């Protein structure tokens with residue numbers, strides 16, 4: 523079967539051309555999908571063994587100056603309550619997280635102009651002082667290169683910035699005119715150049731997305747060669763212009779995870795909260811399809827339900843950092859093992 527041959531080719535050469543990717547995305551049946559997942563899991567285990575890395579996610583602010591059409595915390599959403607964590611609250615999250623076993627803290631937030639760079643720098647320095655054995659990841663959107671540089675010098679090690687879609691026309695359909703794909707890509711190249719372990723990624727099933735768009739996403743990722751790749755299904759949010767659009771699927775997301783794992787065997791790939799949200803057990807399936815990272819929520823209780831990127835986002839249960847012991851059991855039940863480790867790119 524040609525789809526399996528293409529999967530073998532990708533596994534061997536770490537590359538397919540655009541037509542081949544499109545063909546795979548459009549034609550993988552059940553059988554080929556599980557063939558791909560098995561290969562992806564094998565690749566993951568060849569590099570990382572059974573290890574699954576955890577990152578403590580701290581959602582630092584939901585005030586945003588941007589207006590992405592898909593995102594629940596977009597500027598024009600007047601029906602959510604906005605919040606911004608203080609330095610003390612963020613440090614308290616780290617204290618709690620460290621005790622539970624987290625060795626990476628991810629500070630993610632909307633593009634909030636009232637959260638001064640100096641404050642974030644101060645927080646990065648404090649975390650570094652208190653927890654020198656931990657990695658600090660930032661995910662606070664598009665910034666000047668000099669700002670990225672200053673965060674890096676303060677002690678940030680990693681940066682997550684999904685490109686969202688690598689196709690110019692598709693990008694225009696997901697974002698207002700004030701935003702540009704060119705700038706976002708430039709940010710990614712700047713981050714890499716500075717020395718960050720850099721993460722990019724995209725949503726699967728975002729409105730107007732075609733298989734060609736997805737193939738372009740893969741080719742862009744191959745070109746950027748990031749240390750981390752975040753892929754999750756698009757999920758509609760009731761207060762956005764895309765409220766009536768349908769969400770992405772579990773199957774296609776698993777397919778994309780597998781393709782990225784075969785293409786870049788050493789990348790760190792999270793099994794996302796969004797995957798767990800669209801399907802019960804989705805996060806575990808992600809771990810069996812090539813993902814090797816989970817990012818439980820370490821934000822203060824009150825903030826979790828306000829960082830509403832999409833509807834029904836999981837924030838209790840296994841998603842909550844304080845239930846790590848349960849998550850550990852769950853992960854063991856699918857033959858993998860959560861470890862206390864920074865989990866750097868090797």
Ligand code: SAH
Pocket residue numbers: 592593594630631632633661662663664682683684686724725754755756757758759796831832
């Ligand atoms: N402001 C930061 C963080 C954005 S939130 C930045 O610009 O990078 C993190 C990710 O959530 C986004 O990159 C996007 O891919 C994802 N996201 C946003 N809205 C979503 C939705 N409706 N469904 C699924 N994922 C979504």
